[in-house]
Amino acid sequence: MHDPNTVRRIVGAAGLAAGETVLEVGPGLGSLTLALLDAGHPVVAVEIDPVLAGQLPNTVRTHAPGMAASLAVVTADALRVKAAELPDTHRTPQAMVANLPYNVAVPVLLHLLTELPTLRTVLVMVQAEVADRLAAPPGSRTYGVPSAKAAFFGTVRRAGSVGRAVFWPVPNVDSGLVRIDRYSEPPWDVSDRHRRAVFAVIDAAFSQRRKTLRSALATWAGSAKEAGEILAVAGINPAERGEKLGIAEFVRIAAAHDDRGQS
Numbered sequence: 001m002h003d004p005n006t007v008r009r010i011v012g013a014a015g016l017a018a019g020e021t022v023l024e025v026g027p028g029l030g031s032l033t034l035a036l037l038d039a040g041h042p043v044v045a046v047e048i049d050p051v052l053a054g055q056l057p058n059t060v061r062t063h064a065p066g067m068a069a070s071l072a073v074v075t076a077d078a079l080r081v082k083a084a085e086l087p088d089t090h091r092t093p094q095a096m097v098a099n100l101p102y103n104v105a106v107p108v109l110l111h112l113l114t115e116l117p118t119l120r121t122v123l124v125m126v127q128a129e130v131a132d133r134l135a136a137p138p139g140s141r142t143y144g145v146p147s148a149k150a151a152f153f154g155t156v157r158r159a160g161s162v163g164r165a166v167f168w169p170v171p172n173v174d175s176g177l178v179r180i181d182r183y184s185e186p187p188w189d190v191s192d193r194h195r196r197a198v199f200a201v202i203d204a205a206f207s208q209r210r211k212t213l214r215s216a217l218a219t220w221a222g223s224a225k226e227a228g229e230i231l232a233v234a235g236i237n238p239a240e241r242g243e244k245l246g247i248a249e250f251v252r253i254a255a256a257h258d259d260r261g262q263s
Contacts (some may be wrong), residue, residue, distance in 0.1 A: 003166035007035045013159045013177055014097045014123040016041060021090055023116065025078045025098035025108060029051060031107040036097060037067040044072045044090035045083055059098045078108045083115055093105040099125040102173070106130065113153045114178070114195065122180040123159060131158055131176025138246045148202045152195065153248040154182040197254040198247075205242030205250070213245075214238035219231045221257065230256045 010032065016022065020041055027033045027045040033056065034041050048052040053075040054089045063066045072090040076079065084090060096119050100108055107128040113119060114200050126134070134150050136143040150156045159177040190195070204220035205213060213236065214228045221227035228238045233256040236249055 004031075004035075006166045007031050009160070010123065010125065010162075010177065011035050011039055014095060014121060015179075016095050016097075016121065020094040021092065023093040023096040023098070023112070023119065024094070025112070026101055027056055027073075028099075030063075031238055032058050032097065032099060033071065034060065034064055037070055038187050039116070041074075041095075041250050042090060043068040044074065044086055044093055046074045046076055046078045048075070048077050050075050056212050065107065073099060079104060079111055081112075081115070092116075092186040094118055095121045095123075099175075102127045102130070105246075106134070106149075109134075110149055113150075114192070115184075115255075117190075120182055122154075122178075122182075124178050124180075125162055125175050126178060126230065127176040127220045128161065131178045134178045139244050143243055145202055145206050148206075148245075148250060149199055150180060152198060152251075153190075154180045156180050194254070197258060198251055201257070202242075207247065209243060210241060212239050213242055216242055217253075230260060231260070 005009050012100065016039070016100065018040065022036050022041045022043050022084045024033055024043055029052070033043055033045055045056060047056065048247070053073050055065055056073050057071060060071050072087045074085055076085055088155065093116060096112060101181070102192045105124070107124070109124060113122065130146070132142045133144060133146045135156050136147045157179055159179040162175040164172070200220065201217070203218050208232065213231055215225050217227035218224040221230055228240070230253060231238045233251070234252040236245070237252065
């Protein structure tokens, strides 16, 4: 990304509070890193390429020598990085601003939201089609697993579009900005155990699109009859389809299943 106006627009769209530590994934040559540092934010950058990871501190020392101490670089795969791998000075980032690799954008996003509960705000640039899916409302054509799972963590919305011409080399697709604001008071249990249970329901519900929930959840529940009974307890029509449900309904289904298992 070589257009400074676009870089500044991305930083502005993140709505960062003064002095917040920012997690950046895949900093590459450092254009976004420099903009974040220039705006007064300590940055912890996770970069899988050891050559790029080694060069980034040199880039900052060259172009912004007074900000070099505010940068920490972690050479790691963002799909697997753990909070404990972040340096003590940057271990609790409050925001993530990143241009995510198109092929792993959703798994990286969900992993980091899970692994780093201190993240209050997320602004990511992803392929335009992925941005549409992440921010899609229930019942829309693009609503699916990414939309429902992202909504487990917070409110999700499109925050703008980015044309392909601002990149070098020029990609074959346009990009979109997605912003996620984590719930300040989560409306449901956000423990890892409960998240896994809810995500299992979502995966099952979308495994057979356009099928009724009673049918789509049959394997997950043990049988169509069990699925119907769980849905009844959750107050959801068994003839409904998964693509019509919001995250709150998926949470209710997981809770109803859990209650039956404990009774």
